[in-house]
Amino acid sequence: xxxxxxxxxxxxxxxxxxxxxxxxxxxxxxxxxxxxxxxxxxxxxxxxxxxxxxxxxxxxxxxxxxxxxxxxxxxxxxxxxxxxxxxxxxxxxxxxxxxxxxxxxxxxxxxxxxxxxxxxxxxxxxxxxxxxxxxxxxxxxxxxxxxxxxxxxxxxxxxxxxxxxxxxxxxxxxxxxxxxxxxxxxxxxxxxxxxxxxxxxxxxxxxxxxxxxxxxxxxxxxxxxxxxxxxxxxxxxxxxxxxxxxxxxxxxxxxxxxxxxxxxxxxxxxxxxxxxxxxxxxxxxxxxxxxxxxxxxxxxxxxxxxxxxxxxxxxxxxxxxxxxxxxxxxxxxxxxxxxxxxxxxxxxxxxxxxxxxxxxxxxxxxxxxxxxxxxxxxxxxxxxxxxxxxxxxxxxxxxxxxxxxxxxxxxxxxxxxxxxxxxxxxxxxxxxxxxxxxxxxxxxxxxxxxxxxxxxxxxxxxxxxxxxxxxxxxxxxxxxxxxxxxxxxxxxxxxxxxx
Numbered sequence: 001x002x003x004x005x006x007x008x009x010x011x012x013x014x015x016x017x018x019x020x021x022x023x024x025x026x027x028x029x030x031x032x033x034x035x036x037x038x039x040x041x042x043x044x045x046x047x048x049x050x051x052x053x054x055x056x057x058x059x060x061x062x063x064x065x066x067x068x069x070x071x072x073x074x075x076x077x078x079x080x081x082x083x084x085x086x087x088x089x090x091x092x093x094x095x096x097x098x099x100x101x102x103x104x105x106x107x108x109x110x111x112x113x114x115x116x117x118x119x120x121x122x123x124x125x126x127x128x129x130x131x132x133x134x135x136x137x138x139x140x141x142x143x144x145x146x147x148x149x150x151x152x153x154x155x156x157x158x159x160x161x162x163x164x165x166x167x168x169x170x171x172x173x174x175x176x177x178x179x180x181x182x183x184x185x186x187x188x189x190x191x192x193x194x195x196x197x198x199x200x201x202x203x204x205x206x207x208x209x210x211x212x213x214x215x216x217x218x219x220x221x222x223x224x225x226x227x228x229x230x231x232x233x234x235x236x237x238x239x240x241x242x243x244x245x246x247x248x249x250x251x252x253x254x255x256x257x258x259x260x261x262x263x264x265x266x267x268x269x270x271x272x273x274x275x276x277x278x279x280x281x282x283x284x285x286x287x288x289x290x291x292x293x294x295x296x297x298x299x300x301x302x303x304x305x306x307x308x309x310x311x312x313x314x315x316x317x318x319x320x321x322x323x324x325x326x327x328x329x330x331x332x333x334x335x336x337x338x339x340x341x342x343x344x345x346x347x348x349x350x351x352x353x354x355x356x357x358x359x360x361x362x363x364x365x366x367x368x369x370x371x372x373x374x375x376x377x378x379x380x381x382x383x384x385x386x387x388x389x390x391x392x393x394x395x396x397x398x399x400x401x402x403x404x405x406x407x408x409x410x411x412x413x414x415x416x417x418x419x420x421x422x423x424x425x426x427x428x429x430x431x432x433x434x435x436x437x438x439x440x441x442x443x444x445x446x447x448x449x450x451x452x453x454x455x456x457x458x459x460x461x462x463x464x465x466x467x468x469x470x471x472x473x474x475x476x477x478x479x480x481x482x483x484x485x486x487x488x489x490x491x492x493x494x495x496x497x498x499x
Contacts, residue, residue, distance in 0.1 A: 041320045043083040044179040044214050046223040046263035047171030049164040050074045051095065052242055053134050057153045060098040061131025062237035062283065065151075068134070072241040072294070073248045075133055077168035078265035080214065080225060081118070082181060082410055084323040090408050091116075091123045091169045092225075092415070092442070094267045096244045097133045100125070102404070102419075104136070104162065105446035111166035116173040121327035124406055124417055125165065126445045128268050131233035132243040136161060179222065180215045182317035183413035183438055186310065191246070191303045192230030194424070195275040196462065204229075204274060206428040210413070210440040211308050213315040214263070221262055224254060226308050227415070227440050229269035229424050234276040234297035236283060246276060249301025250308070257309055268444045270418070270427025272451045272464060276300050280463050285375040321411030326488035330481045331400035333471040338391045339461065345385035352378035384466050401469065403447055407485035413438035414489065416482045419447025423464075425454040426475050430482045439486065452478060 052074045056067045075096040083089040091112065109120040137152035153161075186209050193202035206229060214223035232245035244251075247266040254264045276297070278289050290296070340348070356378055359371040391397070406417045414436045420443070427441040451464040458465055458472040 041085045042179065042181065042318075042323075043081075043176040044181055044216075044222065045081040045172040045174070045176035046214060046265075047079045047081075047168045047173075047175060048263060048265075049077050049168040049171070051077050051097075051161055051164045053153060053157050055154065055157070057134040057157065058151055059131075059240065059242075060133060060135035061233060064237045066237070066240050068242055069240040070242070072132075072243040075130070075242055075244060077165045078263065079169040079172040080212070080223065080263075080265065081116075081169065081172040081176060082321070082323055083176060085320065086322075088323040088325070089116075089118050089122060090323050090325055090410065091118050091172065092267065092408065093123070093125045093165065093169055094225075094265050095125065095127050095165060096130050096247075097127045097136060098129055098131060099127050099444055099449045100136060100446045101448070102446050104165075107162045108165045108169075108446075111162065112169045112173075115166065115170045118169075118173070119325075121406065122325045122408075123169070124408060124415075124442060124445060126268060126417065126442050128232050128244065128247055128266055129271065129421070129444045130243065130245050130247075131231070131237075132235055132239055132241065132245060134242070177222075178217045178319075180217070180219070180317035180319045181321055181410060182213045182315040183410065184211055184213075184311060184315045185209065185438065186211060186307050188228065188304055188307045191276065191300050192228070192271070192274040193277045194273055195231075195278065195280050196273050196457070196460070196464070198277070198279060202277065205424045206270065206431070208431075208440075209304070209307060209311075210267075210269075210415075210438070211311050211315060213312060213317055215317050217319075219317075221258055223263035223265070224258060224308065224312065225265040225267060226250070226304065227267040227269050227442065228304065229271040229274050229422075229427060229441070229443065231271050231275045232268075233283075234292060234300060235294065236289070236292035237286070246297045246301040246304070249298040250304040251301075253302050253305030254308055257305075258312070267442050269441045270422035270424045270443050272421035272423040272443075272453065273457075274424050279376075281376040281379060282372060284463065285372065285379050287372050287375075318411050322409070324409035324489045325406065326485045327404065327406045328481075328485060328488075329402050329404050330477070332403050333473050333477060334397070334399060334401055334469050335391070335471050336399070338388055339466075340384055340388055342385065342388045342392055345381060345388045348381035349378065349385050352381045380461075380463065380466060383463065387467055401448065404445075405481060405485055406445075407482070407489045409489045412436070413440065414486055415440050415442050416485060417442045417445045418452070418478065418482075419445045420449050421451045421464075422478070423452065423454045423457065423475075426452065426478055429475070429479045433479055433483050434486050435490070436486065441482075
């Protein structure tokens with residue numbers, strides 16, 4: 001299938017794409033000539049554990065402080081393990097949380113490696129980014145202040161979380177059987193909307209869905225996974241029940257058709273500017289919106305399920321897909337300037353407060369969309385003021401941030417990770433620049449998190465941009481770093497094939 005659009009950031013990459021393609025043709029040629037009846041040679045395994053807190057816990061998402069009051073649906077850690085004929089193994093885990101730090105990643109990797117022998121750098125741990133899960137902060141050892149510990153999940157739960165994540169991957173490892181795997185693409189046009197361009201139609205720049213089909217040696221379906229960029233934050237901040245949000249409904253609808261015993265998982269992609277159809281700013285100021293309900297979220301989940309189920313029968317699987325992994329750390333450039341000073345931001349806050357007070361004097365105006373717009377202005381001004389105070393505090397500002405990225409090749413498909421919230425246009429640019437047609441992004445892997453907006457959006461400002469630590473130059477850096485990892489995997493695979 002052809003990609004949507006053409007990014008100006010990748011024109012230089014296109015010049016040497018032919019060279020990389022030669023390597024890929026060598027690497028994947030053997031797989032392409034195998035027949036569908038070839039005996040299984042790779043091993044596949046899936047695992048799932050429940051990570052729902054058993055006690056009331058402060059929730060994370062929407063910068064809120066509510067304590068959970070119950071469970072709408074359980075939260076899970078889900079893992080897929082793929083081992084090729086040469087013993088190269090990759091573990092892909094997705095955890096139904098808003099985010100996790102690298103401290104968690106280290107602890108989870110150590111536990112998995114100790115039990116399975118899988119190399120730490122071959123273990124990917126990502127989060128779905130649900131906004132209706134517990135606030136887990138970092139690892140227990142990071143928090144030694146009483147006031148901080150009081151605001152996050154308990155030490156007992158954080159320990160339990162690590163154990164359950166490890167158990168998810170260990171189950172997948174222990175459940176390995178000779179099998180087959182296939183990865184293909186479909187599209188979902190109406191689930192995710194570009195929340196920064198809702199007045200312009202809100203079209204998702206990259207509605208592609210990667211669908212993974214996992215079978216045993218007899219062709220029996222073992223698992224289904226889908227990778228797509230969209231916030232699982234359809235339920236708003238008034239909700240105090242744990243839920244995986246729209247992915248829950250998608251998973252349940254898929255299971256209803258393929259069997260409850262089949263493992264089904266969602267892997268987040270580049271979702272920084274994509275939601276189910278509401279404004280992030282209006283959400284932040286507490287505007288009541290009819291789309292922020294369970295019935296609407298179920299509708300969104302069913303949209304994904306329908307697309308996955310339609311694509312599933314046509315996905316060809318292979319018994320001899322190779323596994324290739326490249327991991328590296330990159331120093332991402334951070335902001336070198338901020339658009340407003342503390343004084344300017346203070347004036348913006350004062351002006352917005354004054355305008356809002358005028359609206360609230362008149363009851364019939366207070367509940368209008370015009371008043372909501374002023375509330376958004378105040379929210380944005382206060383956000384800029386907080387960020388400006390940090391930026392101009394006098395403390396030394398690092399020029400870069402070290403981030404881990406991983407490229408995982410499985411057969412003729414490639415997954416590239418990012419530890420934060422990429423804007424969808426950046427994910428699309430990575431796909432456009434890759435010599436592999438089946439290139440996908442796994443976002444919100446363990447790390448510092450935060451939004452990485454596309455360069456042009458820094459001219460627009462607003463919520464995601466005003467709070468971002470990154471530079472307008474970072475988009476190009478991210479695309480180039482991701483493509484560099486893809487090339488490393490291609491070269492390594494070509495060398496392996498030649499041997």
